[in-house]
Amino acid sequence: MIAYLVVFLLSFIQSSFLSPLFSPGFLAPDLVLAFIFLNSMKEDKRVIFKAFFGGFMLDIFHDSLGLFMSVNVLSAYLMYMFYEKILIKRLSFVFGSLSVFVILNYSLKILLMNYKYSFEVNIFILTISVILTICSGFVTYLLVAKRDEQA
Amino acid sequence: MKRYGFHITSLFLITLSLVVFLTEISGSPVVGKVKEVSARFVLPVINLKESIFIFIEDRVSRYILLVNLKEENISLRRELETCKVEEAELNTYKRTLNRLGKELGIESFKSLYGIIFSRIMYYDPSGLDNFVVVSAGSRSGVERGNIVLSKGGVVGQVREVYTTTSRVITPLNSELNLSVLLESSGKAYIYKGGYPVGELLYVNKKDKVEPGDKVLYRDPQGRLPNFEVGYVSSIEEGKNPFFKRVYVKPVISPRNIELVIVLTKGKER
Numbered sequence: 001m002i003a004y005l006v007v008f009l010l011s012f013i014q015s016s017f018l019s020p021l022f023s024p025g026f027l028a029p030d031l032v033l034a035f036i037f038l039n040s041m042k043e044d045k046r047v048i049f050k051a052f053f054g055g056f057m058l059d060i061f062h063d064s065l066g067l068f069m070s071v072n073v074l075s076a077y078l079m080y081m082f083y084e085k086i087l088i089k090r091l092s093f094v095f096g097s098l099s100v101f102v103i104l105n106y107s108l109k110i111l112l113m114n115y116k117y118s119f120e121v122n123i124f125i126l127t128i129s130v131i132l133t134i135c136s137g138f139v140t141y142l143l144v145a146k147r148d149e150q151a
Numbered sequence: 152m153k154r155y156g157f158h159i160t161s162l163f164l165i166t167l168s169l170v171v172f173l174t175e176i177s178g179s180p181v182v183g184k185v186k187e188v189s190a191r192f193v194l195p196v197i198n199l200k201e202s203i204f205i206f207i208e209d210r211v212s213r214y215i216l217l218v219n220l221k222e223e224n225i226s227l228r229r230e231l232e233t234c235k236v237e238e239a240e241l242n243t244y245k246r247t248l249n250r251l252g253k254e255l256g257i258e259s260f261k262s263l264y265g266i267i268f269s270r271i272m273y274y275d276p277s278g279l280d281n282f283v284v285v286s287a288g289s290r291s292g293v294e295r296g297n298i299v300l301s302k303g304g305v306v307g308q309v310r311e312v313y314t315t316t317s318r319v320i321t322p323l324n325s326e327l328n329l330s331v332l333l334e335s336s337g338k339a340y341i342y343k344g345g346y347p348v349g350e351l352l353y354v355n356k357k358d359k360v361e362p363g364d365k366v367l368y369r370d371p372q373g374r375l376p377n378f379e380v381g382y383v384s385s386i387e388e389g390k391n392p393f394f395k396r397v398y399v400k401p402v403i404s405p406r407n408i409e410l411v412i413v414l415t416k417g418k419e420r
Binding site: 012015016017019020021045048052055056057060061064065066067069070073074076077080112115116 | 157160161164165167168169170171172173182186189190193196197199200201203204207208211
């Protein structure tokens, strides 16, 4: 239950505080994706429901029903499948795989939005957004790993 | 959750989301109802999100505006400094002229024109930009025939003067006739206004005129410097056996300016 509350808070922060800074809004740094990434590494199958819920909340906030839901669930599914088979707890591996998933997530979002609407992507903003998403996921991973080590 | 159950659920959720997004099903009554109920459930949160969104967007746009203003301010300061240096240089020439004038027994040098800063109050509602109304009139010393400038180019000529305002006809007005010269050849012509391009009258077929040549204002009394009126946009041979038709595109578009300078007749500045 707490996890869903965290997803709700993250989607709220993402859509209200970060979306105005990044145009178009759906390209804002994806905090929900970073959370999904951490859950996938725990090999928790319920991650797809969290991803679905997070996507649904983001879709409600962005009025883009289906976009975040589909991309987040697909990302969660791929991450879970990947980390279930290969999980090397080396920072370079975690960082590299996270970067690939984030880039894949953003590419899918742009592809889907481009299919339905016409818009221009600012490469600079997109790059900043992708970097911030990777950094937020990686820093959270490091914090969680440190906490687990201490425990 | 079993393994195959996980795959099926994932696949189902992805397909469902994609169908909802890609088709117009999100506009259907059933999905619309679900969306409406969900939105109502989180309505206070959505309202809060909207107010935060607007607040941040407003602050960001203000910040960007301030940064742009700062850059413009720096650029204007640079221009001002350059102008000050040039003014000092001109004052030196003025002093030399005065000294030479005294030695030769000629009347001392005086400013040949006065400057009145003004603002455009009213534009031509027809859209042809035939005239503008400026916020300086006879009370400020404006007279009929005064030249109006902006950004170093001719905006037009004062045609009617009222107490606090003046009507200025632009180079796009067919009533405007100006004495001009071509920068490339230095030869004098008459510029007749027109929309969207004016024309140089009586340009001899032998005269060398090229598209892009600058057309400068020429004060018949030699008081004013040569301000830019426009540039030659096209040349046609025409039917007249002696003269060709030379069209001039005015350099100043009245809609793009707000502040203007009215040059009045010589006064001690």
